[in-house]
Amino acid sequence: MSKVVLKNVVKQFGSVKAVDTLSIEIQDQEFAVLVGSSGCGKTTALRMIAGLETATSGDIFIDDVRVNDLPPRDRDIAMVFQNYALYPHMNVRENMGFGLKIQKLSGSEINARVQEAADILGINELLDRKPKELSGGQRQRVAVGRAIVRKPKVFLFDEPLSNLDAKLRVAMRAEISKLHRRLGATIIYVTHDQVEAMTMADRIFIMSKGVLQQHGSPMEVYAQPANRFVAGFIGSPAMNFVEATLKAEDSDIFITGNGFCLKAPLAFQPALQAHLGRPVVFGIRPEDIALSDDTSTDPGNILTARADVVETLGSEIFIHLACGDDTLVARLPVPDRPVEVGQTLRLGLNLARSHVFDKDSSNTIV
Amino acid sequence: MKNKLVSNALFYLLVLVIALMVLFPFLWMLSSSFKTQVDIIAWPPRLFFEPTLQNYIKVFEEQDFLKYFVNSTIVGGLAVGFSLLLGLPAAYTISRYTQKRLAVFILLARLMPGISFLMPWYIIFSRLGLMDSYTALVLSHMLIALPIVVWIMASYFNGIPTEMEESAMVDGATRQYAFLKIILPLSGPGIITATTLSFIFSWNNFMFSQVLSMEKTRTLPIAVYNFVSYAEVDWGGVMAAAVAIMTPAIIITMIFQKYVVKGLTMGAVKG
């Protein structure tokens, strides 16, 4: 059992509220990812859980014990720092055994545990090297190794992959996920990379400016974003946002903007009713836009736009579209006929998966 | 291309001028130490002369040079040792808890002319019966060594990422243990710099010993002064003594200069 609970935690640096009334509950064995743009308070939150920073107010519990006043060493946690923070004057073996030595374990016990961790991470042949003789990826493994030898209640990771190249990052992502299952550990993982968050997390916690915006499984935050920030943050390329107004005509509601008029799906109508005539933001993901040659489809979901830029990625293409004053990105499978720049395209939108946000509050209406 | 040549030439000219300005007194001292009194005060100064070792013989025979040497070593060594003992944790605290005011306060103590401490010290130490004791001299020399240690080491510690000890603390260490086992082992170049500089400053200090010590604890610079009497100044003896005193300092500097330069710039460029 290792649960981490934050209740109304605030951290103030002078006039800056780095973390604002943060309440989260992380379950035993959960892989929780704290994600948000740079400076949103992720690291600060993690450091408060570690005990490296004291909370200005609020309570932090690990396994129902209030740890606010416990120093890091009494919290039974392990942390992997962004720059790994390996001890330069110790070799890998000593680095990994450092915490065990403090626990006064016997030499043979330390050796056995270091060996076990080294086997898991495949760093056996590195044990006698100094950190400066390691590559970035190897250092990262050692840092993880130093965390797992101690078998702590909770693992804290602060952007551990951000210093690695793209390919290695993908590999380590899978490896950390595997490690999580193997150890059955509770992990709190901080990143600004939504792809990392989506691929690794059991539950994602999205923060912005110190405030928790939403939490849920990757699919939940992808499909049902709580507000415009979450909608724009999760997913790549990011969701398209277009300013619009809502108009009622006959028994239908239309989302109209500068160069388009879309018929809201029936399921949207009850929620949209209250916002008729008010400024809203219409959001649609690039992957929910498709080329539509079929003129017979209900025209309520058709958008006409000019192709401005076409990016070919091999398996798919991104088209930057100009529609009235707005620009959108569409993500499509490579079409049979190549799309020319300047060409006018007829696009079908999957409106059932689109969203409408209140322009003032940015909250999701549907 | 031509510009580069000109600027290079200017650069070396400047270096030469500065080097001459810095080295001239030293060279003058060195040559005088091998001259007779007559040669020294001759006008115009004699560039070529018959060198004599008489001055050095005088220094080592007439003066108890070895005793002064030992005293300087004891006083410098202890003052630097205690300054490290007190200054390293102080510097660490200043660095990690950004105690700027404390740091400035320590610097102020260093910037105050040493002579302003001498009167109170003289009174305090004589009341305590500590005149001519190593205690008094070591304490006074710590005024020189401690600020050097604190300032060099605080900026050195600033260059060590805080994650170092934070990682150790998460791993189960107390802050003190992390300081001893992680931070100090990484501070070698800084400690060598601070030690070298503060030892040399202590070594060269004349004033404190002149006032606070008598026969027993006199340090080396006093030996120079012994060649100055009411009637005349024995320039040859003064110069020879000065050279003899400077030599160890120069040797130490040459041995450690690599570290000193590294240590002094370490705080600036975060690695």
Ligand SMILES: Nc1ncnc2c1ncn2[C@@H]1O[C@H](COP(=O)(O)OP(=O)(O)OP(=O)(O)O)[C@@H](O)[C@H]1O
């Ligand atoms: N020690 C500190 N003193 C003052 N302000 C701080 C301190 N640490 C962080 N902050 C501020 O708190 C806010 C949150 O910082 P934090 O490091 O938690 O962000 P982050 O989400 O981890 O960002 P990044 O993705 O860039 O690492 C920032 O505005 C930062 O400037």
Ligand SMILES: [Mg+2]
């Ligand atoms: Mg951070």
